[in-house]
Amino acid sequence: MTEDQCSDEDRTERLTRMGQPPRNGREFLRKTLWIGVWLVFLSAPVHDxxxxxxxxxxxVAGWLGLAAFVGIYLSLVFRNMGSRQFSGRLVIGYILVLGALAVLLTYTLGSPWLGLFCYVSVACGSTLPLRSANWAVPATAGVMLLVGLHVGExxxxxxxxxxxxxxxxxTGVSQLVRTTxxxxxxxxxxxxxAANEERLRLARDLHDLLGHSLSLITLKSELAGRMLPDHPDKAAQQVADIENVSRQALVDVREAVTGYRRPRLAGELAGAQVALTAAGVTTExxxxxxxxxxxxESESALAWVLREAVTNVVRHSGARRCVVELVRRQTLDGPMLELSVEDNGSGGSGGGPGNGLTGLTERLEKVGGALEAGRVRHGFRLVARVPMAAVRGSAGAVGDPVGSGA
Structure with a gap:
């Protein structure tokens, strides 16, 4: 992801927060400043x-009318930015009151008060549904024009x-907020x-793995119990069969659990994006x-490498930028899949490889891969390579973590 895309996500997140109530004092102050800066159009009425x-x-009447106008406007906009919004009828009523105050104050006090119609237009665009706002904003402009010509502006x-x-x-900002x-x-x-589907898949797999085995164990246990008094040799054979079935069921469960625990590279890439963005690191x-x-096995090993590398970038490096690349290379040892993680940070503390890098090196060696890590000109770079073809004897080698700090 590029810097522009990252900044677009940041802007989207801020717009999303605009549609929700402030979580703390800082967000409340930010929202207040965002609304308050638009009160610049009140400079003309105040000066008047x-x-x-x-x-x-x-x-005195002007000050009271201005205070009522600003109070209704701020109440309407603040409430609309939260989760407990006014009802549609109440919003329309407030907008009509704002329009009436703008007309009355401009008629009685003069053209400097025409700026109040800007706030009426903002209220229409930010609080009304899109279809209603499309005619309410031009109507506000038309009323303002008639009043302005009447007062000689x-x-x-x-x-x-x-x-x-x-x-x-x-209107556009409000629509974007609603969409986000x-x-x-x-x-x-x-x-x-997705979580529900995963639970169903787990339940289905366990049923398929254990249903037949447990039923067979139950059946053979009952049979052995009936054979035991008269045919102990046959009962012993049934007990041996029960032992074999239970062992095979245990192997099946372990293989299934290993498959569930095995990390996937696509999932780790998505997790890296979330972790780095949350840490304020620009990612590519x-x-x-x-x-x-x-x-x-090769994919799982690279997934562990990516998880460990991102953990180091977030916790220890102090980097502000991180670039992750995944390329296929043809080498003398055959086709290889190469993962590189480079950041502009310090690379963490310590002069030698830590437990995390040592564990990753061992993990990659089990699948025929290799790991390179060290400082570069402007930061730290980690490169992991795994073969595109399975290494003989490597099946199941990466099922369990090996000394990784991930």
């Missing part, structure tokens, strides 16, 4: 009130463009469905690899 151009009663036509642009911009929130919920649903990962012709 403090300039002394109105009577005392008009100034020469730049009313220019303000129309501003009201339209800011309203439809908020729905996407996040969909991802959670997919993850839950290969596309989902095609490993159809790669032995399971």
């Amino acid at each position: 009130l403090v300039s002394g151009h109105h009577t005392t009663g008009g100034t 020469k730049d009313a036509w220019d303000l129309v463009l501003l009201v339209l642009l800011i309203g439809f911009a908020m 929130v729905e996407l996040r919920k969909a991802r959670a649903t997919v993850a839950q469905l 990962l290969p596309a989902e690899p095609d490993l159809a012709d790669v032995p399971e």
Whole structure:
């Protein structure tokens, strides 16, 4: 994944948080600043009130009207950014009140108050459904134009463009927030469905592995019990059969569990992306690899290497960038699959290889591979190579972890 894609994910995450209530004081302050910066359009009404151009009663009424307008606007926008939103009718009622206050204040106090229509347009774009916002924003611009021409504002036509642009911009932002929130919920649903499917698969496999064996053991146990008084030799044969069946069932269960525990390279790549992004490390990962012709032992060994390497990058290196490459190479020893992990960090502490690298070296040697690790010009690089063809005698060699710190 490139830096641009990583930054796009960061922006998407921030937009997703916009659709949810703040989790802490920092997020609350960030949301407040995001909303408060748009209050710049209130500078003209505030300047008009403090300039002394109105009577005392008009100034007091102006301050009260402005406070009511800002209070309703902030309440509407803040509530819309949280999970407990106002109902549709209440949102429409608040928007109508904002529009009425904007018209009333502009009619009575003059053209400096036309900026209030920008907030009405923002409220329409950010809180209304897309179909409703598509006509509410132009309607707000039209009302603003009529009021502006009535109070003698020469730049009313220019303000129309501003009201339209800011309203439809908020419509786009609001739609993007809704989409990302729905996407996040969909991802959670997919993850839950995947977990349920994995449970069903595990239950089905265990049933297929143990159902027949346990039924046979039960049957032979009953048979041995009936044979024991009169035919002890035949009962002993049944007991021997029970022992063989139970041993074979134990082997089958161990093989199944080993298969479940064996890491997959595609899964480790996805996990590396999540871990590095969460640690603030810019990542560049290969596309989902095609490993159809790669032995399971070789793939599992590379998956362990990637997990250990990413762990070291996150915990010890202090790197800000990490590049992962997966390529096929033709060597004198035959076709090899090469995984390289390079970062711009310190490579961790210590002058020699740690337990993690030692364990990975042993793991790779069992499948006929090799490991190279060391500092490069701008960081640390780890390269692991495994053969594309299975090594004789390597089956099951990587089923159990070997001294890895992953």
